Every structure is written in structure tokens, then in C-alpha cells.
Amino acid sequence: MIGHDENGDGVGRRGRRSKVLKAAGLALAGLLVLGAGTAGWVYWQLNRNIRSVDIDSALGDDRPAKAVVTPSSPASASASPSASPLPSGALNILVLGSDSRSGTVNAKLGGGDSSGARSDTAMVVHIDAGRTRATVVSIPRDTLVTRPSCPLPSGGSTAVAYGAMFNSAYAVGGPVCAVKTAESVTGVRMDHYVEIDFSGFAKLVNALGGVTVTTGQDIDDDRSHLHLAAGTHHLNGKQALALARTRHGIGDGSDLGRIGLQQKLVKALLERIAGTDLLTDPARLYGVANAVTGSLTTDTGLDSLAELSGLGLSLKSLTSDEVRTVTMPVTTAPSDPNRVVADEPEASELWNSLG
Template identity: 80%
Template sequence: MTGHDGDRRTGRRPAVLKAAGLTLAAALVLGGAAAGWAYWHLNDNIRSVDINSALGDDRPAKAVVTPSASASASASPLPTGALNILVLGSDSRSGKANKELGGGDSSGARSDTAMVVHIDAGRTAATVVSIPRDTLVTRPSCPLSSGGSTAVAYDAMFNSAYAVGGPVCAVKTVESVTGVRMDHYLEIDFSGFAGLVDALGGVTVTTAQDIDDDKSRLHLEAGTHRLNGEQALALARTRHGIGDGSDLGRIGLQQKLVKALLEQIAATDLLADPAQLYRVADAVTGSLTTDTGLNSLGELMSLGQSLKGLTADRMKTVMMPVVTAPSDPNRVVAREPAAGELWKSLR
């Protein structure tokens, strides 16, 4: 699934997307002073990056949103417009927990999972597009929080954007490659993802083939399995021992896991178990880095509530069309015109 270019807000602040909407409810059900403490704790968990200020106006245009009749009649309507959200999995909150789960250390970070989540107008259907980390792209010049900017890089690995410039460069690179404006940014780290799965009591996934990967520490026979957090994370990261061992095989497992997580959240009656609800909310907020448009419980709750009509069977998962790179048989490049047509459909 770094150090951070963003700052922690003072006194504040898949499946994953719906889980975000549970956070405020977790505080409210605890009652009285405990609710106040829980709200503060969950709010303060979240880290954020001011991507809009960093990138300015040199970006794809925002989609034009036309308010619906029901929205105009409501004092506080839930948003219904289409959204594009860049979701990354990373080891950015480095530490003992992430290291034990195969993460990096304080000197660096990786972003091996990248998905553009397009939510249709009305927010009852979504398309999740995975971008292979081994895709060669032109990485644009990115602003750095320390001042200055990175140089333009040609034939650069897609996931190098995060390594050299954090979330800001990841967003700018995705927008440069796709021509699609990212309305929001969500990043979840290794240990937080594992903690979320554990807080939900595990997740059920069916694999079509045996998985035997010493590097991700995952050994599963083909079939249906109930995975704990560490196993689910290993499934999301595994690529050796499946298919041709490339990142493309891993993407299929990641998409399967996202749908399974959505189904698990929908099947779990968290409101009937305040303690479990709080554990889920703590795992979600404690592992998130967002843009400043989603860095409070109120904003996350509004997003979560607006997605209440989105179910796993209305989520389409695809991979950006790619072909083997002419310059390197171990890398891929976007396959045109198919990739361009896909991105155009999401604008």
C-alpha cells in the first residue's frame, strides 16, 4: 500500500471510502465526556496535505456540477456530483508496526498501490482504475515543501512520483498522465489497513490459484479464505508466485480485496456494537492521510453518507490498458488509444 509534505492540523482533524463515514458515529455513540474525547482523538488522528495550494491552477479543469432539484430544496444537502479520488496504499507512517508488516523505514517511503476511484454523478456507481506501479511515464516537475521543485523525468517509474515528491507529486503525475482532475486524495498505510481488517473481524476472499510467496509471507491454497489483517495486507502486496510475477497479477488481487472489504463493511452491523465501531473508526482515521478537503470528521462523514447507495456490485474494477515498454521488457507503458479513451470517460 515517508515522511509527509503535509502538516497535522492543530486541534482537529476502501470499502475504504465508506469506512470513513463511520468515524463521527463512533464518537457519538460513546456518550457524554467519552464522546467528546473520542471525537477529538479520531479527529486528531488524520494527517493532511494541502494539495490545492501546492499545485495552484496548473491542473485539469474541475468538473462542472449542476445542483439537483432536491439539493436546492435542502438546507444541508449531501453532495451528489461525480468525484475522482486518488487512493494510494503506502508505508508512509513508518515505525515498528509498518516494519513488521514489510514497510519501509524513516528514510524513505513506497507507494505500490494506486487507484483512481471515479464516483458517478448520483454516487450509486463507481469505477476503480488501477495504475501499475511499473508504468513508465513522463513525471512532471513537482513543487517541494522545502522549496524549489523536482526536475521533469522521462520514462520514469510511475511510483517514483511519490518517492521524490510525496502526495503532491503523486497527484500531479496522475493528473498529467490522465488529464483528469483529482478532487480528493486518500492514502492508507500498511499497519492501518491491517488494523482496519482486524477491527472488522477479518475479510473473506476467494483465490483462483495457489499463492506461495515468501516475500509477502503469504501461503494460501486456491479457494475461499477468511483473512486477518496481516494476511489481507500480504494478499494486497503479493506478486511473486502468481501469474508472471509482475505487478499486473497483484492488481487483480488488490481489486478483489477492495470489493471484499466493501462487502464486509456492509455486512457488519457496527452501530449495534459501539466498541467495534470505535475500533474501526480509530483504525481508519489513524491510518489516513488526506487532502485538506477531507481532513475532518465532518467532511469524511459527509463523503461517507453521500456514498450510502454505493454497493460492491455497482463498483467496476479495471486496470489502465498497458503494453510492454519497448525500452524495457520489465516495464509497461499506456496502451493507446484505449488508455486515453478510458480517462476521457472519467472527466
């Protein structure tokens, strides 16, 4: 079986990681509500940045059942008596990093003029009822799956494809097909969808002033244009994006090595957010908020600052020691040594545990 739990950082680091996540949550809340207490035009601009896709309408009822909704508890309510209590039910969110080359910036960061787009990074974020625990499952982009028939925006639908790479779903049918394929593979209903593109990720890192990461081995990848000696490095947006995308310069060149780097980069971003006093630096706060909202595509249930901030605030009790990061269990595909398939029954057991 190929696949592993990314935990095991040690009890001694839990307190620090807990503080990091709490600080990140507060910063996110500040980013999402920026302008509500300042200038109305700033709020309008940030709200307008967010793009959305009506996935629920496109897919209809032919989907896995929704998770059982847990009523909001009094403890989750806002301090304001008139405010609605925060939601506390279980959620599953499909998070994709798109390798779209659309636009000059994305094409340049992508390293060429390749047409179309694929999901360069795919994670299913499961948040338990009560929103105090979460599991983040990475799906290797090289996983061969049965891609279901997907509705197209222009009408009609794609054909069922057997032995297709998981990331091809986005290429042929956009976010709708990515969600439908994820639900087909996992048997889990995706309550929300969040996507960030090349330029948006790079802009976010730059707006934060870069991120610091430590690599345990040299990285020498001409395809991602990343060349780093083993050790600690402070990366700008372009370098951080290259780190998230590199695969040929590490390990066996598979997507599994890249997933490990992506997990490392996510932690570095959280640490950077926690160490940056965004809430007292309006200029930097606006830059980060603009980078985040300007790079997002969501489902229609998260396409406003109010909805995003509500989600962020509902996670305020989620501590890092209650966040488990794993990779979907996979094994080498019999048909192609450069591809993988879900390793059963371990993969199904993992997805069933998220129900």
C-alpha cells in the same frame, strides 16, 4: 493490449453486492460520525487522527480543469430541514496505498528497513454527477511515465523525469507529486486525495475480525511472506496486507496479477463490514473507526470527520452494480520487458470518458 474490465460477476450476484455496498455505506457513516452522539472526547480523538496535505495550495492553478459541478438535488438533502443538502457533483479521488516503512510497525510489516516510500497501490475513483455511478481505475505501479516537476515542502522542485515508474512520484515528492503525476498521466483533475499505510490497513482488518477470501491458485511468495493453498482462507491483518502486496507468487509476477487480488480483497472487506453489526457494537465500532482515521492522510478538503461523513452520505444511492472496476490499458514497455506503458489510444479514451 494489457488491461481489462473486472466486472462480469453475473446478474444473480448484483442484489447481494448492492446490499453489501449499502450496508458498508451505512457502517462507514456510523464510523465517521461516531462520538458526535456519544462522548465529545472520542470525536475529538478520531478527528485529530486524520493527517492532511494542502495539495491545492501546493499545485496552484497549473492543473486540469475541475469537473462541472452539478447543483444538489432536493432528493439528496438530509431529512432535517435545517441541514445543508448533500453534494452531488462529479468527483475524482486519487486513492493510494503507501508502502512507507516509517515507524516500527510499518517497517516490520514492509519486510525490512527500506527507506522512503512509494505508492504500492494506486486507484483513481471517478464518481459521476448524481453520485449513483462510479468507475475505479487501477494504475499499475510498474507503468513508465513522464514524471513532471513537482514542488517540494522544503522549497524548490523536483526535476522532470522521463521513463520513471509511476509509483516513484510519491517517493520523490510525496502526495503532492503523486497527485501531479496522476493528473499529468490522466489529464483528469483529482478533486481529493486519500492514502492509507501498511499498519493502518492491517489494523483495520484486525479490528473487523479478519476477512475471508478465496484464491483460485496457490500463492507462494517469500517476499511478501504469504503462503496459501488454493481455496478459502480467513486472513488476519498481516496476512491480508501480504495478499494485497504479493506479486511474485502468482501469474507472471507482474503488478497486473496483484491488482486482481487487490480487487478481490476490497470486495472481501465490504462483505466483512456488511456482515459485522458495527452500529450495535460500540467497542468494535470504535476500534474500526480508530484504525481508519489513524491510518489516513487526505487533502485538506477531507481532513475532518464532518467532511468524510458528508462524502460517505452523498454516496448512499451508489449501488455495487453501478461500480465498474478496470485496469488502465497498458502494454509491455519497449525499453524494459518488466515494465509497462499506457496502451494508446485505449488509455486516453478511458481517461477522456471520465471527464
